Amino acid sequence: MFAMLCGALLGPAGVLAQAQPRPIVTLDRIVAVVNSEVITRNDLNERVKRALSQLARQGTPPPPRAELEKQLLERMITDRAMLQYAKDNGLRVEDAELDRAIDRIAADNKMITAQLRLALEKEGIPFARFREDIRGEIYMARLREREVTEKIVVTDSEIDNLLANAQQNPVADEFNISHILVRVPENAAPEQLKERQTRAEQALTQIKSGTDFRQVAASFSEAPDALQGGAMGWRDFDRLPALFSEALRGMKPGETSGLLRSPAGFHIVRLNERRGGLQPTIVQQTRARHILIKVSEIVSESEGRARLLALKERLENKADFAQLARANSEDTSAARGGELGWLNAGDTVPEFERVMVKLQLNQISEPVRSPFGWHLIEVLERRNTDMTNERKRLLARQTLRERKGEEAFQEWLRQTRDRAYVEIRLD
Secondary structure, eight states: OOOOOOOOOOOOOOHHHHHHHOOOOOOOOOOEEEEEEEEEHHHHHHHHHHHHHHHHTTTTOOOOHHHHHHHHHHHHHHHHHHHHEEEEEOOOOOOHHHHHHHHHHHHHTOHHHHHHHHHHHHHHHOHHHHHHHHHHHHHHHHHHHHHGGGGGGOHHHHHHHHHHHHSSSSOOOOEEEOOOOEETTTOOHHHHHHHHHHHHHHHHHHHHHTOOHHHHHHHOOOOOOOTTEEEEEEEEGGGHHHHHHHTTTOOOOOOOOEEETTTTTTEEEEEEEEEEOOHHHHEEEEEEEEEEEEESSSSSHHHHHHHHHHHHHHHHOOOOOOHHHHHHHHHHGGTOOOOOOETTSSOOOHHHHHHHOOOOBTTTTOEEEETTTTOOOOOEEEEEEEOHHHHHHHHHHHHHHHHHHHHHHHHHHHHHHSSOEEEEEEO
């Protein structure tokens, strides 16, 4: 998670400096151009150092240096193109928001921010570099939400079809899987498609010859989880991409699929473990309502938060929540007085849910930042209920959203990369 960066050391000055041998200065050079920005050899060396450290902590054998450099440079190019797109389209991550995200990271690691900073510096990770890495992750999450997730539509008929198919071909198991992705550009020329397929076949050949799957993933995969050995973790059968679920249906733990082709490119899937699915259980639901103020080029982070603080003060002075929501909220729930209905765990984004579950009944939260904007949240009721049938439909909707979202994001990512002007100068 932490970025690795070596700090520059200043040499002595004045008469003492004249008495010492002049230090050898390594000139930096450009290894890639992405639109109007450059990636330097020092940038790449830093990323390689961080990747090698991460692989060592995971116990994953590192790939050959040249392969790792090529893979990391391609990811840096894609990341740079996405960040440029975000900034060109008015997305901003202000320092105050970044500070809150880092505070949450520290809390998740049972630290305060000052302790996190010391721990990073002890590992040789400059805090400024760590902050910029987290800023980039926030940009990426926002891009995915705005460009892909918000546009996904799941119909009732699609849910009905998924549930009907599950009854005809029941697989209740969960799968722990890893994967490798070799991307194929949109409208790839035949020779380019052949080169990509050959590369995927090389990865598969190495796996079949006994090379550690994690090492092959680090060498060949162009998915974001490549440096984690391609690990996707535990997934319900119905929540896997259809391409993967069909391949996994007949596989045993330890087996690897052949090449699987999707619009994004060529995939290789490994089944690590398989276990029986969870049985239906009584779930706790929360009935809540909220007021949302969106952040934009017109409304800044500080202004959005200040508007909610003013609304919170009015609520504490007995103003009607529903009326304020109808007049001020920028969510589709405004017409319902901010009502979100009965919510299950996972139905809202983590930032929202983390606060909601801690609220007492009829308590108004402090302003809460999520990818959608700033919220005031009030919990109206809680209940435990048997949601077997309803939950099936909710899970089916979530499954379809995840499938569509992942496919759409990979396609959008590829298009963003393909639209960018890229010149690679790596030897």
